[in-house]
Amino acid sequence: MLMQDKLSVRQQLLAKLDELDRRDGRDELIRERCNDPMDQVQTRFEMDMAISVINTDFQTRRKVAKALKLLEIDEYGICQDCGAEINPKRLDAIPWTTLCVYCQEEYDSSRMVGPKRYRRAA
Numbered sequence: 325m326l327m328q329d330k331l332s333v334r335q336q337l338l339a340k341l342d343e344l345d346r347r348d349g350r351d352e353l354i355r356e357r358c359n360d361p362m363d364q365v366q367t368r369f370e371m372d373m374a375i376s377v378i379n380t381d382f383q384t385r386r387k388v389a390k391a392l393k394l395l396e397i398d399e400y401g402i403c404q405d406c407g408a409e410i411n412p413k414r415l416d417a418i419p420w421t422t423l424c425v426y427c428q429e430e431y432d433s434s435r436m437v438g439p440k441r442y443r444r445a446a
């Protein structure tokens with residue numbers, strides 16, 4: 325990977341971290357808790373939404389941090405599961421991805437238990 329590319333990727337990753345820092349879903353959560361308790365269903369729904377945003381942001385933050393580390397040790401763009409090179413177009417779209425598209429699909433489908441249970445409860 326070219327030094328120039330490394331720097332621009334690094335910049336993108338740092339910008340993402342900054343964005344995640346500024347959008348802290350916990351503020352949202354605190355605000356929702358103060359809402360009128362009469363509208364509990366709506367409040368609960370909004371809390372669920374806020375929690376899922378926090379979870380996603382948390383996971384993204386970890387991925388971004390990991391991608392930055394991989395950049396340092398010259399392993400950026402290499403799938404951390406199978407060792408294949410990640411498609412550059414995929415990296416363009418999601419600079420902090422650490423898995424190739426095949427491993428990502430496998431990973432996503434292995435996590436289906438949670439969302440399914442959530443849907444049934446809703």
Ligand SMILES: [Zn+2]
Binds near residue numbers: 405408427428
């Ligand atoms: Zn892979």
